[in-house]
Amino acid sequence: MPDLFTLLTDFTIRNVTLGAMLLGVSSGVLGSFAVLRKQSLLGDMLSHAALPGICLGFIIVGSRQLLPLLVGALISGTAAALFMLLLINRSRLKTDAAIGSALSFFFAIGIVLLTYIQSNPNANQAGLTSFLFGQAASIVPTDLWILGSISLVALSIVLLFWKEFKVVTFDIQFAATLGFPTAFLEIVLTSMVALAVVMGLQFVGVILMAAMIIAPAVAARQWTERLELMVFLAALFGALSGMVGAIISALARGLATGPVIVLCASFIVLISLLFAPNRGLLWASLETQRQHNALRSRQVLGNLYKLSLEHKNPAYRVEESMMNVYYGFNTRGIFGRLEARGFIKQSSHMPEEGRHWELTNQGMSEAKAFLSSLGQAELADV
């Protein structure tokens, strides 16, 4: 197992890590808009549809040169997107079915072409299958320059047209009435997603590339309510997945880089879905529990108050075990919380008969306020 120093100085590993981080940043930023525009699956379709283009590029050029293959990928991705739009606009298919149809149709063509190429003896075909799951180790410095330039252009466009992209994503019809060319802006956003997908094919492959579009954005959305911060976090999560994935797969030789990168991104999504404040599942269930407890406390307080009214005794004492029977659950926690807030106090009355509670003045006014807020003012006015 190589040590960290070897890792950082190893030429290939450094290239792969840098490339994966660049990819993570771009796909995170562009994926944010795709996810907010409810086009998560568009990335999936674009990446699957890239395969026939890659194969055709190979058949035409006859060798595994990166640029022709990527151009092929872009062309077939675009063709699939147009096919999908045609299905949505001209048939009765809904968007999800149209995406699914276009995806499987183009991917099937790709696989057929791939098997056709493999059946013909040609020394250059080796490595073409690597586009299925990506082969990060084949990255050379020239690729990094291409990746870097594409990322820079995409990020600059997003920065320049930030407010236009924002209004188109949030409310496209309103954006149109403001005079913005919404169709053009949508095409730009979609094309940039396609570009990010094509960039990622070498690393992650056509099958898993959609994860790099969706995962960082979905994770980022959990942590913030600001678009700026969401896009920034998505870039950060994307870069982090790329870096950690590349390093892990380098440390444990034999693990494919692409899937490990996707696993890292998915792990970040899992953490975010569970633990993010406000939107996280854990937070939500704690909040539900808290509200539940608050409601029960108020019920108990209200009933203590009603009992004291019925007995015409403000300091009427209620036995805790009686309340347990009445409610069918242990009320100790609730009484404890009410006591902590100063609404009730434990009375010294007949301690051998179990704990007894009576309302404090503060508890009295809290119960009145609660009951009148429920429209039971006639009880509260007494």
Add this chain to the structure above:
Amino acid sequence: MSMPNSSHEPNLALHVEDLTVSYSSKPVLWDIDLDIPPGVLAAIVGPNGAGKSTLIKTVLGLIKPAAGHVYIYGKPYEKQRSIVGYVPQRSSVDWDFPTTAIDVVTMGLYGRLGWLKRPGKAEKQQAEEALTQVGMQDFAHRQISQLSGGQQQRVFLARALVQQADIYFMDEPMAGVDATTERAIINLLRNLRNQGKTVIVVHHDLSTVTSYFDWMLFLNVRTIAQGHVNDVYNAENLRAAYGDKVALLNQNPLSQNPGSALEPESTP
């Protein structure tokens, strides 16, 4: 009801000629002629599927008509964009979008800002003023999904207010809001009208048409009737627009509360 057409009708806030829209072979709007004078608070009223939203969207160029022309203060919409404000249906956007109330309001200024320019202090101040006008100043930095339906509607209105338009199109601004918000909204619309602006509203509640609006259009694919509310709001036109549903009306004195006799229309 259509007037003899002079070329452009610059004295009308909205002039629509022979407008026809169809999604498939069935027309959604058929041969609409419509004239709305400036400075009125106008309601577009009609049953579900009457094409009320489609009419507004077509006027605003969001839907391409099969035929017809639209003039706003005498000129085509494309030339008058800067004096037109729009409040879409609240349900037309995803309120879980990661942004704040004041940011949404600021979007109303994006058109005037133009490309590449970022909203600055002046824009922020305008947005704050608009939020104050709709009573939402305390919610400026609230995430929009945490707002109630009525509050979200007010944010949309504030976004239209910063546009400082001369003519406003609003798609069911009072659908699904509480009574307080509805009162606040109608007061706001009246203020706009009193400032000489024209406000055209898709409205779903027949019981409030006469008290809220001074101009109205009965629409059901075709123009049924248009004009001053007092001249147009009668049993004959109601029946023509709503068909059989309105038969019940005959048993009630029309001027009292016709809305109670009708199915309240829900937002699609």
